[in-house]
Each structure stands twice: as C-alpha cells, then as structure tokens.
Amino acid sequence: MRDGHGTLVPLFRTMNRLPGGLMLIPLLLGSVIGTFAPGALEIGGFTTALFKDSALPLIALLIFATGTQVTMRTGGPVLATTGVVLLAKSVIPGLLVIALGAVTGADGVLGVSILALLAAATNSNGGLWLAVTGQYGRARDRGAYIAGAINDGPFFALLFLGASGLGEIPFLALLAAVLPFVLGVIVGNVDAKWREVLTPVPNIVIPFFSFSLGTGINLADVAAGGLSGILLGVLLTVVTGGLVYLGYRVLLRRGAESGIGFAAGTTSGNSVATPAIVAAADPSFQQYVGTATSQIAACVLVTAILAPLLATWLLKRSGAADTLAKESAAEQEAAA
Template sequence: MSDPGGSAIPMFKVMNRLPGGLMLVPLVLGSLVGTFAPGALEIGSFTTALFKDSAMPLIALLIFATGTQVTMRTGGPVLATTGVVLLGKSVIPGLLIIALGMVVGPEGLLGVSILALLAAATNANGGLWLAITGQYGRERDRGAYIAGAVNDGPFFTLLFIGASGLGQIPFLALLAAIVPFILGVIVGNVDAQWRETLKPVPSIVIPFFAFALGTGIDLADVASGGLTGVVLGVLITPITGSLVYLGYRLLLRRGAESPIGFAAGTTSGNAVATPAVVAAADPSFQAYAGAATSQVAACVLVSALLAPLMVSWLLKRSGTAATVRSEEPEEEVAP
C-alpha cells in the first residue's frame, strides 16, 4: 500500500519514526557496504565522492546551516536557560571526563575511550529537546535550543582534548571547527532569508554523511562496541540530565518544573561524526575512532529513548506534567 503522501515506499517517514533514524539507518547501511563490499565505493568519480568521501564537507555545511538558525534576539530568561544547559550538559561533563583521562589516559575505561566519552556526553539532541520542551516546557526552555546549536558538533571535544594536553590539537584546528558556525550566525542574522533557506539542510545532508561515515565502520567494531555504547547511553541520560536538572532547580529556581532539564540528557546524531573529526585533527586518536563511532551511534539511540521517558515520569511525580503553553506571567516556581 502506498503512503498517503504519494510515496510508494515511505522510507523517509519510516526512518524518522526511529529516534535518530535519519542518521542511524544510513550509518548502518554504510557499515554493511563498507564491511562486505568496500570495493563497490572505490570506482571513483561522483559515486566515491558522494558515498565515501563526502562526510567532512557535508558536516561543515550542516554546521554552517546550524549557525544560521541562531539569532541574537534572545531575552534574558532564554540566555540564562541556555547557559545552564551548556554548563550542565557540556562544561561540567567535559571537565569530569578530562579529569578521568588524566588518570587513565586516552584509552579510557572498560573499552570506552575518552574520545567516545567526550563525543557522547558534551552535546545534546537539539531536535529532541525542542520536542520535549514543546510538550512540557515554557518559551524560555524552547529558546534554549541555542545550546544545542552551540554544543552540536566537534568543537567542545576538540577544545577539551586540546586544553587538557591529552591530544595535540592545533589552534587552527579549533578555529577551523567553529569558523563555519560563526559565519553561519553572521549570515543568518544579517539575512533572514538565508536562515529560512537553510532550515531543511539537516534533513538533506545527514543521511548522506551518515552513510559515508558508516563505510568506515567495521561491523566487528560495532559488535564489540555495541554493548558498551548501550551502557554509555543508559548512563548519559541520568548523569548529564541530572546536572542540567540541578541547574534548573538551584540556579534557575524552577522548582517542580526542573525535571525538564533531563531533556538535555541525550547525544546528538551529529556526534557520530566527532571521532572522525578529532582523528583527522590528531592522528593519535585514529586507533579509537572506529569503536568510538559505533559506541556514540548506539548512545544516540538509547539516550533518545530514555530522555523523554525520564522527563515525563519525573514531571508526573512532581505533579507538573501538564503542558505549559503560555509565558505570561511566569511566576517563579518555589523549590
């Protein structure tokens, strides 16, 4: 039976039903091709350019497009909420992971490298944040999507690795990682039409660079890293989510609404690309990139399933599960 929208096989719709599916499905397909028929993508010309070598330029385009969606017209409450999300989701987890790395080295613990931990823990799934806060949050929560635009991508991972001395990340590599984002912010604020034009870019480029990344993943790595990736996802949601929750309760004083902070306890689909970016900047991390990519991919899915369940359950327990649709007047919720 054909799809009501006119698709004989609604592939896009089916992929989107799976959390992170727009990235995870092509990633798995790419890994199948890369494992069992790697020569098929080595025939050259546009085939090799698109399906094997396109990851880095397409990721760069995605970062630029993400920047265009960040506007300067944000009020104090939105900026305060954004700061709390970045502190709890990126800064504190990053510092803790680097402290661990100083003790155990870049190989990490129990088969999970410091690279995988940073890639999985220091960013959030912005789309899922919008979905959860759209159901349970206020305008200031939805506006904090800016945090997802800032921490999405490899910048924080590169920054922490370079600053800690665990890797030799050249300053120009850090600068190069954020130039597309900064230019995107400038363009999006100067010309709103560009911002609107680039809105659909994620849906267009993510499946293609995910497939290209997948071709570099050996399924043997997935088999060995899959379970640890699931465990990582199970830990990422409560640990990083609770840090944002504490920020909501102690800094923003949101009281019974504070469980919304657990919506940040996710891993962005774009984080799957981070190990490859870091390995390109510092080849010493190449040995960890394959396993880290598969672990982060598993973490994306697991955290996307757990975070909404935790937010819903905790808000029901606090008696504030009803949707907050209005911002007027928003009284401070007593702790």
Template sequence: MADPGRSTVPLFTTMSRIPGGLMLVPLVLGSLIGTFAPGALDIGSFTTALFKDSALPLIALLIFATGTQVTMRTGGPVLATTGVVLLGKSVIPGLLIVALGAFVGPEGILGVSILALFSAVTNSNGGLWLAVTGQYGRARDRGAYIAGAVNDGPFFTLLFLGASGLGQIPFLAMLAALIPFILGVVVGNIDAQWRETLKPVPNIVIPFFAFALGTGIDLSEVVSGGLTGIVLGVLITPLTGGLVYLGYRFLLRRGNESPIGFAAGTTSGNAVATPAVVAAADPSFQAYAATATSQVAACVLVTALLAPLMASWLLKRNGAAAAIAQSEDAEARA
C-alpha cells in the same frame, strides 16, 4: 487512480516516528555497508561523493542553516544553552576523569583506560543533537550545536591531558568549526528570506550525512570493543546526559522540557580517531590506543541508539514534546 500526493511506502514518516530516526536509520544502514561491503561506495563520481564523502560539507551546510535561524531575540538563550551543554557534557565529566586518573593512573579502571574515558565521554555527537532537537527541541536548543563543534574530536581530551604535555590545543580548528555558524547568524539576521529558505535544510541533509558517517563505522570494531565498550556506552547517556538534564532543569529552568538534555549524552563519530591523535602526541599512550579505539567505536553506536530513545521517551512522558511542537508552529506563524 493512485493519489500522486500519497506515499506508496512512507519511508520519511516511518523514520520520523523513530526517536532521532532521520539520523539513526541512515547511520545504521551506512555502518552495515561500511562493515560488509566497504568498497561498494568507492566506484567514484557522484555515488562516492554523496554516499561516502559528503558528511563534512553537509554538516557544514546544516551548521550554516542552523545559524540563520538564530535571531537577535534568540541569541542569548542559545549561548546560555550552549554553556549548559558544555558544562554538563565536557567540563564536569572531564574534571571527574582527571580526579579518577590521579588515583588509578593511565590504566584506568575495569579495563577502560583514562584515554578511552576522555575520548568517549567528553565529546558529543553534534549531528544527533541537531536531529533530536530538530524533532523535539526549540531554536535555542538547535543553536546549542555549538557545544558539539567545540567538544568534537580531540580538543577536550588534549585540553584535560595538557598537563602531561600532549601537544597544542587546536584553537584554529575550533574557530574553523564555528565560522559557518557565525556567517549563518549574520545572513539570517540581515535577510529574513534566506532564513525562511534554509529552514527545511535539516530534514534534507541529516539522512545523507548520517549515512556517510555510518560508512566509516566498522561494526567489527564495535564487537572488538567488547563488553567494556558497550557498558561504557550504556553509562555515558544517563550520566553525562543526566548532567545536561540537571543543567536544563536547574540553571535554564526549562521544566518539563529538560529531558532534551539527554540527547547530549552521546559519543561523536570523530572521537574514534582521538586515541590515535593522543598517542601520536604522547607515545606513552600508545599501549592503550588500540583498545580505546574499539571501545570508543562501541560507544558511538550504543549512545546513538540510547540517547534519542531516552530523550524522546521522557519528553513524551512529561507531555513536553507536543507542547514544544505547538509553540514552535505558533512562533513560525508569528
């Protein structure tokens, strides 16, 4: 007689063994559907709602649940970690791109425009960060998703190009991204039972919102981005993730746990729309928008593959992954 508690096909276990697999596998599957059968999920009702349109509400739920896990004891480390991620992933790279633009102009370098650089480099995939830190990180790392809420989309691109008159900085949009987290922090600190109830949320929602995000990635755009987009994606993880790694090691003094910083070396899926947003604000960038969009799409997929692999490999090599898991279990029992 079969054991009712035993999986016939261990899908969840297999996905969990892949670095960032809870997000990466559904993301790739969704992108295959979005590329080869884009209309398959448009039949309406619950099918479309769950598998195509659910990304934003499920990410919002994850953000709220993450906030409930941030207690007064962990709040300081969360803000410090968030600052380090923003510094290494957005601020320093953005300033370097500004300096490069002063020398080469908007055309950029080696077929990659300044618009493409800003769009791909200065933001990070918050969902992937939550997936990787949920598997290998601590509560302070998961709470640092705030960096992804701040740098997601066109915010930093518009900020760094603001001197060119590229429209208003969307502070209201940034505030809207932070409100679910703030409410989660409040609820988690006044009611421990809610904090405990929402602890399993990441494993539940990450595969579903990852699939929905994937349906918006057309692999033909990744291909059209060509070698320049792929090379840019390959460089983003070690360079920007490396800056966050250095912040972890020398500013946060996380020692063997510092490689978790490489999980920030990604490009957000929402960044694909950034070139069009910038071009709408300043038509002088219109000539670069189409190529930049395809290059950014390539970066989204390449960094989603590379960042979790690099972070997990270095964490395991340092022996930090097992130590973090044991420490988190001990804290949960305390």
C-alpha cells in the same frame, strides 16, 4: 496504494517516528554497508562523493544553516543553553575523568583507559542533537548545536590531557569548527530570506551525512569493543545526559522540558579518530589506541540509540512532548 501526499512507501515518516531516526537509521545502514560491502562505495564519482566522503561538508552546511535560524531575539537564550550543554557534557565529565586518572593512572578502570574515557565522554553527537531538538526543541535548543561544533573531535580530550602536560590545543581547528555557525548567524540576521531558504536544510542533509559517517564505523570494531564498550555507552548516556538534564532543570529552569537534555548524552562519530590523534601528539598513548578506538565505536552506536529514546521517554512522561513538538514546528514555520 499511495496516501494523500502521493507516497507509496512512507520512508521519511517512518524514520521520524523513531527518536533521532533521521540520523540513526542511515548511520546503521552506512555501518552495515561500510562493513560488509565497502567496495560498493569506492567506485568514485558522485556515488563516492555523496555516500562516503560527504560527512564534513554536509555537517558544515548544517552548522551554517543552523546559525541562520538564530536571530538577535533568540541569541541570549541560545548562548545560555550552549554554555550549559558545554559545562555539563564536556567540562564536568572531563574534570571527573582527569580526577579518576590522578588515582588510577592512564590505564583507567576495568580495561577502559583514561584516553577512551576522555575521547568518548567530552564530546556529543551534534547531528543527533539537531534531529531530536528539531522535533521537540525550541530555537534556543537547536541553536545550542554550537556546543557540538566546539566539543566534536579531539579538542577537549587534548585540553584535559594538556592539564597534565600532554598534547596541545589546536586553536585554528577549534576556530574552523565554530566559524560556519558564526557566519550563519551574521547572514541570517542581515538577510532574513537566507533564513527562509535554509530552514529545510536539516531534514535534507542529516540522513546523508549520517550515512557517510556510518560508513566509517566498522561493526567488527564495535564487536571488538565488546561488553566494556557497550557498558561504557550506557554509562555515558545516563551520566553525561543526566548532567545536561540537571543543567536544564537547575540552571536554565526548563522544568518539564528538561528531559531533552538527555539528547546530549551521546558520543560523536568523529571521536572514533580521537585516540589516534592524541597518540600522534603524545606517543605514550599509542598502547591504548586499538582498544580505545573499538570501545568508542561501540559507544557511538549505543549512545545514538539510547539517548534519543531516553530523552523522548522523559518528555512524554512529563507531558511536554506534544506541546514541544507543536511549538517547535510553529517556531520553524515562523522563522521561514
């Protein structure tokens, strides 16, 4: 029996009922298929292109589309929010990890190396941030995705390791990550029609690039990360998400809306590759790569589950969830 929208099975609405579900459910499905039936995605053609190799181009499209929604009227708040997210999610955690490393050395603590801590703590899952802020955030929150574009990958890990003379900052790679957003801002302000055309992009591309990212997460690696990886994921959600929450409350003065800051307490799927990239720059870290990679894979899944749940719980507890959901929908409709 179909509902009033002609829907036989409400797949999309069911995914949206779960905080971050638009990204989380495809990510988990991709992980299952990538682990137990990887050959199904290697048949080539459009199937491989869409379901296995689409993550980077679709994320790039999402970054561009998000930029088109940032008008001159919202630019100031977007930059302020982006700055707070970067400070609380990347800079402060990175400094704390480096301070710990000065005491413990590269081995870190409890079997978690400084490499694993930096790779997992200094970046965030931008797709999940967009999924949560698209449901509960304002334009300034969605625009702060640029923080995810900057901190995604090995950039901050190399930056902080570079403070000890290790690694180099890949400036061109950093520029390449930010450029689609900047171009989107320009296009959206020059021609409002593009803003209208690209408004539905998040709902379209998030499930597909999430599935593609999931295919690169082997559940065996997550299991190998064991208890240390799971505990690290819980710790990072609470600590780094809590820092962004404090930034929202103290610096941005968002009051009851500050709970959305916990949506930044995640580890990006791309960070699974960070240990190997760092070791390529400095072979002395090679001994930590295997364990760090498995721990980070666990962090990706644990934080993707906990962060949106915690953010949504706090927003509902503060009474801001319903208001933000309505205002977010109204803002996106007005932007169209």
